[in-house]
Amino acid sequence: MASRILAVMEQRDGALRKVSHEVLAAARRLADAGGGTVDAVVMAAGSVEGADQLARFGADRVLTATHPDFRLYQPDGYAATVSAAADGASAVVIAATATGRDLAPRVAARLKVPCASDVTELVAENGAVIVTRPVYAGKALQRVRLTGTPAVVTVRPNTFAPSETNRPGDASAMEVPTFGPRVTVREIKAPAQAALDVAEAPVVVSGGRGLREPDNFRLLEELADAFGNAAVGASRAVVDAGWREHGAQVGQTGKTVSPGLYIAVGISGAIQHLAGMRTAGTIVAINKDKDAPIFRTADYGIVGDLFEIVPRLTEEVRKARTGH
Amino acid sequence: MKIAVCVKRVPDTTSKIVIAPGGKSIDETGLKFVPNPYDEFAVEEALALKEKAGAGETVVYSLGGPPTGETLRTALAMGIDRAVLLESGGSPDGLAVAQALAAELGMGGYDLILFGKLAVDDYNHQVGPMVAEILGMPCITSVAHLTIEAGTVTAEREIEGGVEVSTCALPAVLTCDKGLNNPRLPSLKGIMAAKKKPLETKPAALGEPALEVLDLQLPPERKPGRIVGEGADAVPALVELLRTEAKVL
Ligand SMILES: Cc1cc2nc3c(=O)[nH]c(=O)nc-3n(C[C@H](O)[C@H](O)[C@H](O)COP(=O)(O)OP(=O)(O)OC[C@H]3O[C@@H](n4cnc5c(N)ncnc54)[C@H](O)[C@@H]3O)c2cc1C
Numbered sequence A: 001m002a003s004r005i006l007a008v009m010e011q012r013d014g015a016l017r018k019v020s021h022e023v024l025a026a027a028r029r030l031a032d033a034g035g036g037t038v039d040a041v042v043m044a045a046g047s048v049e050g051a052d053q054l055a056r057f058g059a060d061r062v063l064t065a066t067h068p069d070f071r072l073y074q075p076d077g078y079a080a081t082v083s084a085a086a087d088g089a090s091a092v093v094i095a096a097t098a099t100g101r102d103l104a105p106r107v108a109a110r111l112k113v114p115c116a117s118d119v120t121e122l123v124a125e126n127g128a129v130i131v132t133r134p135v136y137a138g139k140a141l142q143r144v145r146l147t148g149t150p151a152v153v154t155v156r157p158n159t160f161a162p163s164e165t166n167r168p169g170d171a172s173a174m175e176v177p178t179f180g181p182r183v184t185v186r187e188i189k190a191p192a193q194a195a196l197d198v199a200e201a202p203v204v205v206s207g208g209r210g211l212r213e214p215d216n217f218r219l220l221e222e223l224a225d226a227f228g229n230a231a232v233g234a235s236r237a238v239v240d241a242g243w244r245e246h247g248a249q250v251g252q253t254g255k256t257v258s259p260g261l262y263i264a265v266g267i268s269g270a271i272q273h274l275a276g277m278r279t280a281g282t283i284v285a286i287n288k289d290k291d292a293p294i295f296r297t298a299d300y301g302i303v304g305d306l307f308e309i310v311p312r313l314t315e316e317v318r319k320a321r322t323g324h
Numbered sequence B: 001m002k003i004a005v006c007v008k009r010v011p012d013t014t015s016k017i018v019i020a021p022g023g024k025s026i027d028e029t030g031l032k033f034v035p036n037p038y039d040e041f042a043v044e045e046a047l048a049l050k051e052k053a054g055a056g057e058t059v060v061y062s063l064g065g066p067p068t069g070e071t072l073r074t075a076l077a078m079g080i081d082r083a084v085l086l087e088s089g090g091s092p093d094g095l096a097v098a099q100a101l102a103a104e105l106g107m108g109g110y111d112l113i114l115f116g117k118l119a120v121d122d123y124n125h126q127v128g129p130m131v132a133e134i135l136g137m138p139c140i141t142s143v144a145h146l147t148i149e150a151g152t153v154t155a156e157r158e159i160e161g162g163v164e165v166s167t168c169a170l171p172a173v174l175t176c177d178k179g180l181n182n183p184r185l186p187s188l189k190g191i192m193a194a195k196k197k198p199l200e201t202k203p204a205a206l207g208e209p210a211l212e213v214l215d216l217q218l219p220p221e222r223k224p225g226r227i228v229g230e231g232a233d234a235v236p237a238l239v240e241l242l243r244t245e246a247k248v249l
């Protein structure tokens, strides 16, 4: 059976978000297993930067659905569009982002099909989609087979590496079905520093109570800066204390992150914190207590005073990355 | 204001997870169960909204086996007026649960239906918006800040690198995130009162299962890590490992 996989792209302010390439990589896997094709659907109010490059990241066809209400996320309009585009598809792949987590269940409910959220692995087997997903705060992995068609899945950011190939891409406009907007997104309030989000950054440097006071997070911002592609995260203890915004909290009641590199600074490693970062590629811990539980999860640890270690690390990382 | 809240019974998040024989579910022996933490934000919001309105009714729903009655009693002890237990065995998938809840909630004439943003056991993030779609109601998910004025809901939710502000009209479905409020603890008086509050039990009208659990496994152990050294002097060795071994630099 030649399958058709629908990959839902995400854009903001007219630019494709990086996670869209990951969604394409996941969709490509399903398509390639059955000699199928990938349609990428882009919803926006106007042209989208990067949409013409999607063939390179795995799209056989790019469908653009343009609507004036799509300047910001439009839950009802997106759900109507994706449901329409999913007609005849064997799977719909969506990013497990704030938008995607809102959208996927709406689409699934409209199509009366199941939805598997936050998947970290997926395969097509005999026409069915089988996914692996963390459950119980990452303390177990569940493998599920989706029996309805299409199978709707959301994929965890930073899990499926984008791959570039040369394929002839086709592009066409798709009509946006009429929808009654029940919800209207009015605006996006950006935080003071519009920084990389911890859920999507390739490197996350997180701080905990060991930093002693909010101003000391400057040390971590400098370290993040040295990496160039890092976001600053936080433990719940410091978020509850009001030192950092909730959006930066990593863990069970915060965000789940899977960066290539996670550096925990002055964080003890409580189970609820681990729930949010245990799937990181490489974990580094810096803690003055050699018995801190975080060292049991970390790949590399340095025991000692973070106030001495972090500035040195910033210096060495900068050297390693820039050569001076 | 007539408000419904959906609450799920879940294992306490600090519990150690043991896989049951058969390898498809967890071993529940000795596990402590609690109301899903995000659902407590929903319960609190319902209570606060009713208090503010000075009138109305709050009703809590849960779908699950007989022990789910305890979860409902906790919500009643916090102050919810009455409870409905939709009885079902096993762990049905998100769509099946949403269909059963929607069938019940649709008849209730609610101004507001509140959910948690996700259940900490299955991490589905689904049931609230699915119920909204089935009932054709507006829905805003992961709400961390809420105002309701003259029948209009204004809600804020966290998105990557910002806060999204949305509006919709009542009646509406909202799913609640941390930050929305500070859930109250049941008082002793509340616990006594809860024993006398109505708790109705009926069979759940579950939809067809559409997800088949193949297996459940503990995550692979991370390979044992190592202490690179002590103090700032260990930094060059760490950076070298990040470059050559982990290849992340
Ligand atoms: C229902 C529930 C949900 C939760 N959700 C989350 C969540 O999402 N995320 C989360 O993080 N937590 C969560 N928690 C809280 C969690 O249990 C811990 O309390 C919290 O993670 C501790 O934060 P911390 O590591 O910053 O602080 P601490 O545990 O106090 O650790 C501070 C660490 O800093 C080290 N230190 C101190 N000074 C220095 C120094 N000069 N140099 C180096 N190291 C130093 C100490 O040795 C210590 O290990 C949750 C708890 C519950 C009950």
Ligand SMILES: Nc1ncnc2c1ncn2[C@@H]1O[C@H](COP(=O)(O)O)[C@@H](O)[C@H]1O
Binding pocket: B006, B007, B008, B009, B036, B038, B039, B061, B062, B063, B064, B094, B097, B114, B115, B116, B117, B118, B119, B120, B122, B123, B124, B125, B126, B127, B128
């Ligand atoms: N069995 C259930 N009974 C009542 N409410 C539920 C049940 N399962 C999920 N919910 C509600 O749906 C929300 C999201 O759950 P989930 O989609 O499973 O992550 C929860 O926070 C509850 O409010």
